[in-house]
Amino acid sequence: MERLKNWYAEEKRKLGALPDRKGKLEYIWQYYKLWIIGIICALWFLIFVVVQLTTAITDYWVFIAFTNTYADVGVDSELWKGYVDYTGFNLKEKNVAFDDSSYFDYALDHGFGNTYYEAFVTYTDGGVLDAVTMEVASMEALGSTGRLMDLSREECASILEKYGDKFIYSIPNDTEYSTEPVPVGIDISDSALMTKYHIYADTCALGIGAQSQRLAAVEQFLDYLYAED
DSSP: OHHHHHHHHHHHHHHHHSSSHHHHHHHHHHHHHHHHHHHHHHHHHHHHHHHHHHHOOOOEEEEEEEESOOSOOSTTSHHHHHHHHHHTOOTTTSEEEEEEEEOOOHHHHTTTTOHHHHHHHHHHHTTOOOEEEEOHHHHHHHHTTTOBOOTTSGGGHHHHHHHGGGEEEEOOSOTTTOSSOEEEEEEOTTSHHHHTSOOSSSOOEEEEBTTOSOHHHHHHHHHHHHHHO
């Protein structure tokens, strides 16, 4: 503390000995410009962080995961832009999330030790994920877990009317829920995802997250895929 006081007194003496304001400013800039630049950068970063935290959009119009594909169908892709234009969603209000960086096949490993599957479970159980695409066999296996919506539910009536002939079924692991096959996905192998974007090699299916509250946006996505064709 004593050294700081001595340094401050010495700097004050030096500045006081300078004849005018210009000389004082030139002295401060010459000897303290790095400190000044550093403080300015730190303040700018702090303001940037505060603005991001207070204005960031954290809600979604829809959140769709495209698993097990190396095709570019994520945010800002041609598919994403087309869907945003088709729906007219205002991205200043909410986000449209397309995630094409997830890789798991429940038909092969039941997700054991797979961090992508664990993320899928977290997003689905939390009501964040609205829909997921994968090959039909994997969708049928995943449907047994109960993490895909039963498409025979009343709120899926419009989807049933339009796409019921494409439904795929699974028998739930939870026998108390049903011992009969339940519609858990939609075979969209003939949609634009395959005919235009070729995101899977053979087949393609879409399932809806069991906790999704944005069914209208998922239906719009299905309509968009077939409008593209």
